[in-house]
Amino acid sequence: MKLHVGCASFVDPSKIRTLVVPVGKWRREEFLGAVAKLQRFSEIRLLDITPIESSLFTPQGFPSGRLFFTFSSSGYNDSLNLFLYDFEPFRKIFVVIGLVNEHGDLESDLAKLKERYPTVISHNLIVVSKDAISTENSNVFHCGPKLEDKLETTLCDIGKNFLLALNHYYSSYKHVTLRSPGAIGGNAVLKTSLTRQIAALNAATATSANASKRLSSIEIATNGIKRSASLKLAKSLTTTENRSQNRSRGRQLKILGNFQLLAGRYTDALASFGEAITLLHKVRDHLWLGSALDGIAICFLLLSYLQISFQIPSIINVLCPHQASNAISETDSPRNSVSHTPMRSPRGSSSSLSSAAAIDVESANLPKLIKSISEKIMYYYELSLSHTSDYAPQMVYSEILLKTLSFMVCCRSSAGLSSDDLRLIIDGTLPQPAKFDCSTLEPAFTSHEVYFFANRLFDLQLKEMDVESQCDIYMHLAKVYRSLGFERKRAFVLRLLLVAIVSNTDDILLTPDYRAHLENMAQLYGIKSSLALEAMVDEQGDISWLNLQKRCLQLCLAVASRAKDRKLSAHYSLLLIGRYTHLLTQSEQVNLLNNHIEPLISDGCIDSYWDPYLLRDIKFARLEYTGSAVDGAEFPVEMQMAPFEKQDGEVTELDTHQVFNPFKAVQAASKTSDSNSVQGTFLVGDRAMVSCMVQNPFKFEISIKELNFDAEAGKHVELDQNDITLKTPIFVSPESTRLVNLPVNFKAPTGSELLSISSLKMSVMGLPPRAFTMVPSETGFSDHQKLDGDQTLGNRVKIKILPQQPELQVLRTENITDNSWMMLHGTKQIVSVVFRNKSLSCSIDYLQFSHLTNIEKSFKTDYWKKLPYDDLYGVEKQLEWLKNSCIKILEAPTKMAPNEVAKVKIEIDATSVPLQFDGFDVIVNYGMHASKKSYMYMKTLCLPYEVSLKRSIEVPGIEIVPLNELFAPEMETVDWVEFVMNKRRSEQNFRVGDYVLLLLDIRNSWIDGVSLDLSFQDFRSHQHLIEAEHTTRVVVPIKKIEHQHVPFRARPIPRVFNNRQYIQSGLSEDQEREMREKFWCREHILSHLQCRWHLAKDSSITGEVDFRQFLDKLDDLMVKNLYLDRSPYLVDLALDKTNITRNQSVHARVTITPAAARHATSEPLLLSFMIFDHHTSKVLPSSSRRILYNGTLTRHIVAVKETKLALELIPIEPGTYEICALITNSNEDRPMSLSNQEPVTLLVT
């Protein structure tokens, strides 16, 4: 079925229907082109046609007339409108032209043509060929290959042939009784069925427009008049015979008029129609009257087109009173005549067709007149409906409606009829909507008027007509609306058309141009037909009537599938499912899937999945490492397997020209956070899993039958074996998302680059696989796209794949089991560990061992902040020791070839470790060079060891006591006595007071006896055996530190780590000096005191004692004992005789020397002599009579320089006395009391 029919022209009945058929071998396009060329010469002037011998139709009779051909190459169905041929003979196809391009026997071709189209009256052949042909037959013509050259003359000749044939044809009609279509076709003819009552018609027309209202009121009036007139007429023509004669005469005249129209004799036709109208009006043959009126209106138009002046017959004025175009004729207007015509009109109609009342066409408003004639025609047709056989077929009725409609549209541009308008009317084309100008004042018909006229079509029951007529009507209406600029109305009509097509059960063959209509309608309803993503994004902002669009699309789909146009069906199905998912109900979606999409998929018309948002997310995750069993249990491998990348030489050069930007770091940080899409680093050969989030927004299940990486990513990553096949696809249930987990293998390293994956190839619903971009969200997507340009839709996942790595493995640890052992405090142990490079292909290029004890771990980073200097020194010394000496890695290799085994010894020294030491980690950093030398891959192996430290030798107590006297020789078996005595013997200025004794309580906490040696400088103790859980006091003689040589006060406490700031002791200067003294005294002892021990049972187990951790800070007394430089003054007391008899005088001389120059203050000092009884150690009272003295015992002195004093004593009683000199000061702020260092004894006999 063809939907592009030419619009019904108002003057259609004047056109000769011509069928063009191809003879020979024509290509479709060539043939259509030839037909189009014929169409160009469709208008033939009668002047150009050779006269024929027929008074009725000879072209000479009206030389200015025209022959109009309408050529069609299809749609020949002779029987279809057979019943109409009597009534409206112009519907018949009169001429058939065979276009011959490959001629054989032309005569036989012509004969065949006649045989094929017997009802056609004129058969012609046009031969299109180079060679001239010779034929006698007047119906065979020759044209050159260009066709145009001789076409006009050829068509003139065809016209002549037609006129001859018409003459012949008409002669057969002359004596036939003409019957109405209803009488011929019987029930097969569809009677016009109006939904409204005829009574309502008047009301409807009455309200149509102001102008027409006036018109119709007049019409009603004239109706009345006419009725009365014809009543009278009927009375005068009493005999029915007369009446039927008149009727057949009228009908004959009408049909003659029709033939004359075809033959181009318009004036004759006008006369015939005029006469016919008069007769038919008399006999009230409404159907034929309407048709005759139609003919006369055509005559008017054609005559105006030829610019021939004519007069409108008075009968028309009577029947169709109309508004004159000029004011003068207003007096002639029917309104005036209303009051007078009762007398005039019967006369006018019955007696003669006098032209007295006829109006010249110049004075008539032709458009209005034609419109009113049309109204009248319709009125008569409606009246005819009550008749049993002479009723108007719906086809006829609707055609008059349509052609009047197109006429009205053509007339809209101006008040009158311009030649352009007439041209349009003749051609049957409608003006373009753009042509309308709102400024046109008073168009003949307003668009509203036209619209309401058009709406009268809907008074008809169009559904009952055959589908082709319906299509014609709807197409015509669509064109009219388009011309009016009513695009929505046009869309509506197109929709009605499509519904009509769909609801029709017959097989319809649609020509391909129906697509244009579908497109058109979709466009009119605002449906964007593009399936592209951009369009979808753009559309988000638009709002439209989505329900309308959905239904419209469903309709389009129905039509397309009806037409079996798979491509178009695919387009609409995808549009529907893709864009209107949310509006479709479940059953609609399932229907769409089952009835349209699935068949189309299997046909291959849908070749890719329609939802671009299928893939929502991709994630990579490493599967839990399952290495060989040797490793798994023994080492926490998760940590080891995290290789990190270290970039060498990445020193960012500071641009000194730049202004300091304090926020630079912040910005840099925020930039790096951008790269959070990097999902991780993987190793070649790593086992990992990819999780794809797929979404199904539809209300049916979708299946994914294949899934893979795209080509770029496929070089590096591939899916491991998985279960997805065509037979066992993954189903995603309706309106849900599903996480698909698949194992992946990493094939090739990406090196330092990142592998970015933004899409996956998937085969959905059995469609061929295609890449789906990852779209995390539909809404944010547009912004993202705008920012990044078109190439990055959605996000990407970035991963890094590193080459295979060497793997360091501990094969075994010798000497110990389970990485933990027990150690005696103070001992050393060596553990050897055997490593292997497990990898068979990668060598370890770099190997470094480090260690960390639990003590170091337990320190806070700011441990040093609150500690005083001396403590800090102790702590840091310990840390230093832990770092440097506690654990030593011996024989550490620096490189390992693949599969190489290396043995490493670890020496643990538990001498100075604190007792809370319970383990350490050996950290092995190793790695290999990347293919680029600037990179290196580092791995870390951490070996934790646990140590249970057992206490061995401890020093719970310490004391320092001065040594005052020498010992008896028999005491010399004791080691320290021997030492002192040896000293006395060897050293000349030996003084016993120069020595102090260090008393150490040494405890053996171990379960076995321990024998130990102590040494201090050149002192070596005897071996002490301490039983288990016993404590022994060991005495160590120490020589006092001489202050002159070692000024402890001035020596600051050293620091182990010098780069610390802000350490403040908060101590005063004196306190600090005191601290220094104590510190250095302690250091003195510690630096010389050594103790080695071995077990009594097993002398191979030896150890050392680190006194630092046992020796507390020294107290004042200890320091005073140990360090000479405590007193500001040196007091020396000497007796001239130490062994005297009674009553002998003895002189005690005291020398007071300031210790340093700065102590030589002029403060007054008090020197007191004190005399003790050596045995009782009691001070002799000053009133004692045992010793007499000369002078006072207490004296005031000022010791700025060396001061000497003497006291004469005379002991009266024998005994042993001790004399002591004591200096005190009177300053209460700094009380001081000093005595001579060594007691001086006086033996009195």
Added chain:
Amino acid sequence: MPQYFVIIGSKDNPVYEAEFTTQQGQLQQGFPQNLKELNPFILHASLDIIEDLQWKINPNSQSGNVSGSGGFLRSRNVANTDNCYLGKVDYFYGLVITAYLTYSGMKLVMVHGNLTGDVQIDDNAVKAFYQEVHELYIKTLMNPFYQINDPITSPAFDSRVRALARKYLNK
């Protein structure tokens, strides 16, 4: 006599849709299913006519000029809102379409169904209905969260419009 009522925005987008049914005994009388589908199309098509009438100084309104208000464009001289009511603008087979135009260009359109016979439009009642809906619409517009041309989803609006329909249209 069921009605199908739509408020149509400036981009031919429906802002509010409702179908009013009549209660006849126990029976809800609505549009038959095929008409339910067709109604939006009919209304959409009639927008052409409304827009045509909108700019006419003296439209040949099919309402029979009961209101006598003249065209929409006369609003300058007419104080009341009579001119918003365009009356019967279109018909399709037995269905009659009435329309009302707000000053912001929102089109209130209604299909008057025909179950029994001819549709008789009581212009005064329909006009009153439209005016009250217009008032409701303006109240909706005053909601700061409401954007012009957005669909009206307020259930209060819906229930009030339905109440108005019961009051004026389906007594």
